[in-house]
Amino acid sequence: MAISLARQAGEVISLPKNPSDMFSVVAHRLGITPAAARFEKHAEVYWEDGPADHVYQVVSGAIRNYKLLSDGRCQITAFYLPGDVFGYDGEDQRQTSADAIADTSVRTVKRRLLENAATSDLTVAHYLLDLATENLKHQRDQIILLGRKTAAERVAAFLLEMDSRLKGDESMPLPMCRRDIGDYLGLTLETVSRVLSLLHGAGVLDFAGARHITLRNRTQLLSMEH
Amino acid sequence: MAISLARQAGEVISLPKNPSDMFSVVAHRLGITPAAARFEKHAEVYWEDGPADHVYQVVSGAIRNYKLLSDGRCQITAFYLPGDVFGYDGEDQRQTSADAIADTSVRTVKRRLLENAATSDLTVAHYLLDLATENLKHQRDQIILLGRKTAAERVAAFLLEMDSRLKGDESMPLPMCRRDIGDYLGLTLETVSRVLSLLHGAGVLDFAGARHITLRNRTQLLSMEH
DNA sequence: CGGTACCTTGAGCGGCTTCAACTCAAGTGG
DNA sequence: CCACTTGAGTTGAAGCCGCTCAAGGTACCG
Numbered sequence: 001m002a003i004s005l006a007r008q009a010g011e012v013i014s015l016p017k018n019p020s021d022m023f024s025v026v027a028h029r030l031g032i033t034p035a036a037a038r039f040e041k042h043a044e045v046y047w048e049d050g051p052a053d054h055v056y057q058v059v060s061g062a063i064r065n066y067k068l069l070s071d072g073r074c075q076i077t078a079f080y081l082p083g084d085v086f087g088y089d090g091e092d093q094r095q096t097s098a099d100a101i102a103d104t105s106v107r108t109v110k111r112r113l114l115e116n117a118a119t120s121d122l123t124v125a126h127y128l129l130d131l132a133t134e135n136l137k138h139q140r141d142q143i144i145l146l147g148r149k150t151a152a153e154r155v156a157a158f159l160l161e162m163d164s165r166l167k168g169d170e171s172m173p174l175p176m177c178r179r180d181i182g183d184y185l186g187l188t189l190e191t192v193s194r195v196l197s198l199l200h201g202a203g204v205l206d207f208a209g210a211r212h213i214t215l216r217n218r219t220q221l222l223s224m225e226h
Numbered sequence: 227m228a229i230s231l232a233r234q235a236g237e238v239i240s241l242p243k244n245p246s247d248m249f250s251v252v253a254h255r256l257g258i259t260p261a262a263a264r265f266e267k268h269a270e271v272y273w274e275d276g277p278a279d280h281v282y283q284v285v286s287g288a289i290r291n292y293k294l295l296s297d298g299r300c301q302i303t304a305f306y307l308p309g310d311v312f313g314y315d316g317e318d319q320r321q322t323s324a325d326a327i328a329d330t331s332v333r334t335v336k337r338r339l340l341e342n343a344a345t346s347d348l349t350v351a352h353y354l355l356d357l358a359t360e361n362l363k364h365q366r367d368q369i370i371l372l373g374r375k376t377a378a379e380r381v382a383a384f385l386l387e388m389d390s391r392l393k394g395d396e397s398m399p400l401p402m403c404r405r406d407i408g409d410y411l412g413l414t415l416e417t418v419s420r421v422l423s424l425l426h427g428a429g430v431l432d433f434a435g436a437r438h439i440t441l442r443n444r445t446q447l448l449s450m451e452h
Numbered sequence: 453c454g455g456t457a458c459c460t461t462g463a464g465c466g467g468c469t470t471c472a473a474c475t476c477a478a479g480t481g482g
Numbered sequence: 483c484c485a486c487t488t489g490a491g492t493t494g495a496a497g498c499c500g501c502t503c504a505a506g507g508t509a510c511c512g
Binding site: 403416422423 | 493
């Protein structure tokens with residue numbers, strides 16, 4: 001079990017730019033194969049106060065990461081889509097819960113394995129840093145959105161975010177319901193629905209069923225987002 | 227996160243738990259002395275779209291980090307108080323602005339120096355990761371607050387945060403004005419003022435001038451926080 | 453089909469914002 | 483030492499955006 005990861009000072013390894021590739025790189029460097037796992041729709045991946053034992057990468061499906069207040073209010077902090085790495089935030093105990101919003105398959109590695117590797121392997125350490133940096137950026141944008149944007153601006157931002165992350169041919173196949181969108185944007189599901197109807201009426205988007213949206217005017221959405 | 231790291235086989239370096247001490251550790255390891263700098267009240271430290279050349283640590287005073295929307299709406303993402311390290315988020319271009327809300331002195335190191343060190347020195351790499359992790363945690367809490375908490379809950383959370391970070395003898399000497407508190411909490415300055423008056427009336431806190439607040443009932447604030 | 457979860461739409465309400473007036477404290481110059 | 487100015491804070495009144503509550507419609511899946 002003696003896998004040597006030590007690198008000499010000064011050796012720099014070229015890295016994929018995208019932390020999404022962490023699993024491949026780490027697996028290769030550690031000589032391990034990430035475990036595959038499946039979560040059915042509504043299955044919990046982890047929950048608040050539970051142990052943070054694993055790190056995950058979505059292969060297919062979708063995950064929501066959220067926190068509940070004692071009275072049932074819910075804030076979704078992130079949606080994880082195919083390619084996204086999630087479940088690592090440097091803490092031993094989960095601060096949020098996560099569950100599958102569609103049948104989802106993931107790859108996982110043990111967090112301890114990752115962190116052990118990071119104590120002796122600069123490549124892995126840098127990957128964790130890049131991962132944290134990406135999350136910081138996303139959370140910062142979310143703070144601006146939640147603190148200072150109107151309902152219409154929030155929904156516009158959401159549509160553009162999903163447009164860039166979900167690559168359907170024509171229409172976006174949204175994996176989440178209106179309530180989830182609301183809980184992500186700090187709104188109610190009714191407000192989300194109303195804004196979407198408004199945008200539809202304005203010709204900014206088309207529906208093919210509530211979950212399949214086609215953007216017709218990204219420019220206007222961008223100007224709405226602020 | 228492990229606080230002892232193998233540098234070479236056998237050698238283990240014990241690290242301060244707190245990223246606040248990064249400057250001392252990094253300086254020692256790099257054999258450099260962080261530069262001292264002063265910013266008068268209202269002076270800009272950096273601004274959006276500017277280059278991210280330096281990392282800072284507050285010695286005394288206070289800094290606000292914020293983002294402006296095109297129409298003047300402002301969201302403050304963080305206040306930095308003595309001991310806090312700020313200005314590192316892994317990006318080349320600033321995504322936010324920062325200025326001094328009081329006369330402030332800081333220590334700085336060049337970001338490139340830090341990042342160079344991090345490519346060959348695991349101790350430094352881990353410090354950057356710890357720093358990012360702390361920020362992630364703070365931002366996550368802020369997202370819950372901005373997305374789902376009421377005005378009273380936000381102000382209660384703010385008071386408790388400042389209570390734990392500003393260690394005055396009795397009363398907290400707040401460095402920021404009501405507008406800044408509002409821009410941090412996603413509220414208007416009037417709403418902040420009203421909630422504070424309400425809490426004062428309820429005996430939860432006392433004033434010694436608007437900027438000096440003494441908490442009389444932390445238990446109630448904790449229960450209000452949600 | 454029929455059931456059920458999801459979505460849309462309407463009407464009324466309420467919490468926070470907006471606008472405005474007033475108070476207070478600190479700094480300046482006569 | 484006081485009149486004046488200026489920035490900050492408090493408080494009130496009115497308005498609005500998003501929420502709540504409710505009813506009806508739609509799509510998916512057995």
